[in-house]
Amino acid sequence: MGKIHNIAVIAGDGIGPDVIAEGIKVLELVAKLDGNMDFSFTHFPWNCDYYHEHGVMMPDDGIAQLSKFDAILLGAIGHPTVPDHVSLWELVLKIRKAFDQYVNLRPVKLLKGAPCPLSGINNEDIDMIYIRENSEGEYAGEGAWLFKDKPEEVVLQHAVFSRKGCERIIRYAFELAEELNMSVTSVSKGNALNYSMVFWDKIFKEVSNEYPEIPTYSYLVDAASMFMIKDPKRFEVVVTSNLFGDILTDLGAAIAGGMGLSAGANINPEREFPSMFEPIHGSAPDIAGKNIANPLATVWAVSQMLDYFSYYEWGKLLLDAIEDVLTDKENLTPDLGGTATTNKAGDAVRASIEKLFKSKT
Numbered sequence: 001m002g003k004i005h006n007i008a009v010i011a012g013d014g015i016g017p018d019v020i021a022e023g024i025k026v027l028e029l030v031a032k033l034d035g036n037m038d039f040s041f042t043h044f045p046w047n048c049d050y051y052h053e054h055g056v057m058m059p060d061d062g063i064a065q066l067s068k069f070d071a072i073l074l075g076a077i078g079h080p081t082v083p084d085h086v087s088l089w090e091l092v093l094k095i096r097k098a099f100d101q102y103v104n105l106r107p108v109k110l111l112k113g114a115p116c117p118l119s120g121i122n123n124e125d126i127d128m129i130y131i132r133e134n135s136e137g138e139y140a141g142e143g144a145w146l147f148k149d150k151p152e153e154v155v156l157q158h159a160v161f162s163r164k165g166c167e168r169i170i171r172y173a174f175e176l177a178e179e180l181n182m183s184v185t186s187v188s189k190g191n192a193l194n195y196s197m198v199f200w201d202k203i204f205k206e207v208s209n210e211y212p213e214i215p216t217y218s219y220l221v222d223a224a225s226m227f228m229i230k231d232p233k234r235f236e237v238v239v240t241s242n243l244f245g246d247i248l249t250d251l252g253a254a255i256a257g258g259m260g261l262s263a264g265a266n267i268n269p270e271r272e273f274p275s276m277f278e279p280i281h282g283s284a285p286d287i288a289g290k291n292i293a294n295p296l297a298t299v300w301a302v303s304q305m306l307d308y309f310s311y312y313e314w315g316k317l318l319l320d321a322i323e324d325v326l327t328d329k330e331n332l333t334p335d336l337g338g339t340a341t342t343n344k345a346g347d348a349v350r351a352s353i354e355k356l357f358k359s360k361t
Helices: 016-034 047-053 062-066 084-098 161-179 196-208 221-230 242-255 296-308 310-330 342-360
Strands: 005-014 037-043 071-076 103-109 125-133 137-146 154-160 182-187 218-219 236-240 261-269 277-281
Touching: 005 016, 016 071, 016 310, 016 342, 037 196, 047 084, 062 084, 071 084, 071 125, 071 296, 084 137, 103 242, 103 296, 125 161, 125 242, 137 236, 137 242, 161 182, 161 196, 161 236, 182 196, 182 221, 182 242, 196 218, 221 242, 236 242, 261 296, 277 296, 296 310, 296 342, 310 342
Parallel strands: 005 037, 005 071, 071 277, 125 236, 182 218, 182 236
Antiparallel strands: 103 125, 103 261, 137 154, 261 277
């Protein structure tokens, strides 16, 4: 038995438990094959059912409980019986903010075999990494609701952009681009948002001056949306605000195989707190319990977790295994045009992992 990594598991709602179970099986297989690492899993029942029973999404000491772990594996949170802003703010955003997971890292990469709705696109044309600011911006949660339910009702929603917050996320993007020999593109809306986005653009320019060897580009968010469709290969490392990153990465998922292939990491780079890894497809209550959810996004999130623990070869091997399943096409779930169950698709990934591992040893 090698080094033990203690993982907190929040399977969540809907299809969350089904796909997370497949991700755990992948980590257990990797540990078995490697022999120099191991994983210990502790499950937390925090979801919308928990909310109905207890009136909260997590207990008062939930953050203290999670703080003892090396990482968090999150399934999906949300159910029609609980308002989305309650389930999000009282669990997911609470974790992100408490643990200063200010980097949201979402790969938008067209894997071999993945469907793409764009014509004339090669796999290498869609290969970008979104660095989304994850702690403030439009999701700061600041504002006011005045004269509620009266004719003069007014709502104020404040976006919060601090120099610290902008500098550290932009610098993270440049450091990653330097490591990967890529360009950095900033996405903002400085022509309309004359305080927050002008401030963002100013700091992007300041930080970019520290990395003169790295090509840089700046686009308005509407133009960036268009170019992601018309010319996606122009994007490599992309850095943007909380809201724009949330929206653009869903667009990225649409052109890179669908939400069933989309993963995200919520990272505290200083490692003072645990980071969190998740498929970003949501709880999909309409197919919950049917055993047809796509587990490949969870496997990708597990790959990101392995990278986080510096098991880079294993992280790459898991992506190769996903590509194996996509190109073989015999074990695809319905969202990808197949008839496989969640379990069958997971079994296919693990069979590919074993095959690829044996071919390398």
